[in-house]
Amino acid sequence: MNYLITKWFGTFIYDKKGIKDKLLFPKKPEEISKRLKKIDKEDILSEEKKIVKNKKVIVNEKRLQELGDYKPSEPFFNDIEINPNEFGFSGDLLHKSTLLLAGKKVDENLESKDLQIVQMVNALDDLIQTSNLLSERIDSWSLIPTPENKIKPFKNTLLTVKKGIKLLQTQIDHDMHDIAPNISKIAGPSIGARLIAHAGGLERLATLPASTVQILGAEKALFRFKKEGAKPPKHGVIFQHPYIN
The missing domain is CATH 1.20.58 (Methane Monooxygenase Hydroxylase; Chain G, domain 1)
Structure with a gap:
């Protein structure tokens, strides 16, 4: 049985004996951060599609379920440890890649x-x-x-x-x-x-929840209710809607 495993530095096909096939990512922070971003968005990587071609595999990530048999609780995945240093990928490269990814996320959020x-x-x-x-x-x-x-x-x-x-x-x-x-x-x-x-x-x-949306904009009244025992607010911003007011 084949198992598809993706790490931050590459994607691998395993069986009970060990690695059967592998596709390593480029050793550049920009390239690795791009792939980490796709994984974060639940997308399938091109390397994953390529390595699985014409193979039957077991996967433990939901995003990969269209590539193989989805078994999130498969014990085999817990026993696998892949050392990035064995393939020439350092912890410093991971650090730079994750920093780059975090910066891109911040920029996207601000924009x-x-x-x-x-x-x-x-x-x-x-x-x-x-x-x-x-x-x-x-x-x-x-x-x-x-x-x-x-x-x-x-x-x-x-x-x-x-x-x-x-x-x-x-x-x-x-x-x-x-x-x-x-x-x-x-x-x-x-x-x-x-x-x-x-x-x-x-x-x-x-x-x-709807109960929270209902009182959005009435934070001051809610604070007075909790602090001073005043009447709790029934509506916030949505009270301005003609169907309510």
């Missing part, structure tokens, strides 16, 4: 559109707060006789802030239809964006 939504929602809230403060200041200032040239710069700033609010709202609506069309259709792009922002990202929002 993800749902995190851009989070930042835009936070920026929108900042602009709305600034707009309210400027409006209050201008209204208060207008109560006393004031030369127009003194108050005009603040009015111009307020107009600029309001333009920024409209631009952000438009961009949020556009991006939400792109990255979360279902949420946009059900909750609306504005409420959907705020749900993503309060959850900390689209993926995390998708994993939250």
Whole structure:
């Protein structure tokens, strides 16, 4: 019986006697990190497809089940130890490869559109707060006789802030239809964006139970409930939805 085993430095075909076939990866951090990334995403490597061709194998990884007989509890896999040094692969190479992979993951996360939504929602809230403060200041200032040239710069700033609010709202609506069309259709792009922002990202929002989603945005009220015994919040951001409010 043949067993397919993949390590960070290559993929191997084993039987009860030992290694029958092997395909080693290039000894470059960039190449190894690419393969580690594919494995992390549950993809099958080209080397794995190539080495298995016309062979019947047993696999213990779910991602490889289309290549062979999937037996995750097969004892044979627990007994196999493959030393990378025997094939010229050092621990330093693994270290460099994993660092490179981690850096790529961080970059991808920072560039993800749902995190851009989070930042835009936070920026929108900042602009709305600034707009309210400027409006209050201008209204208060207008109560006393004031030369127009003194108050005009603040009015111009307020107009600029309001333009920024409209631009952000438009961009949020556009991006939400792109990255979360279902949420946009059900909750609306504005409420959907705020749900993503309060959850900390689209993926995390998708994993939250309905009871938690219901009170997203009511964190302060929830804190008061736990600390002071006030009434628990029933709804958070979704209370703004016309079907609820």
